[in-house]
Amino acid sequence: MMLGEEPVVRTPWFRVGLADVELPDGRRIDHYLFRLPPVVLTAMQDDQDRVLLILRYRFIPGTWGWELPSGLADPAEDFAAAAARETLKETGWEPERPELLLRLEVSAGLTDSVHHVYRSSRARQRGEPGFETVRMEWFPLGDLSAMISSGEIRAASTSAAVLMIGSAPPPR
Secondary structure: EEEEEEEEEEEEOEEEEEEEEOOOOOOOEEEEEOOOOOOOEEEEEOOOOOOEEEEEEEOOOOOEEEOOOOEEEEEEEHHHHHHHHHHHHHHHHHEEOOOOEEEOOOOOOEOOEEEEEEEEEOEOOOOOOOOOEEEEEEEHHHHHHHHHHHHOOOOOOHHHHHHHHOOEEEOO
């Protein structure tokens, strides 16, 4: 149980706190935690059972990988609308009627970050990809598991989402 939290660092993208925690056995420890805004992702699936992914360079691990379009959301905004906005901004494609596919706690031992993954089976191309997108491609759903195994898809939320798509009926 968390008994209290003192702020350590605050930025526009995250906050760091030091928590006073009581463990189930009664011991008390100090534990750092990272407070992050919600992340929204969109898995767009077309009528040929393909999913749109973007190639991203992630400088922290120094790796390239295919990912679902994503971005940060304000905790007070509609997450489906935020997911559609971020997808349009990054890809030029606007998902229609995104539906929640899953919510993921990405590292519950360190952060309160929750990734909200939306799914859409219809999208309209309304523009060009944004500056963050160096390449995007529609991949057959059947290829995605092998792309995870080979390391072409590295992001945990993208991996979970594309594996879920194969087991959940498409949205109407």
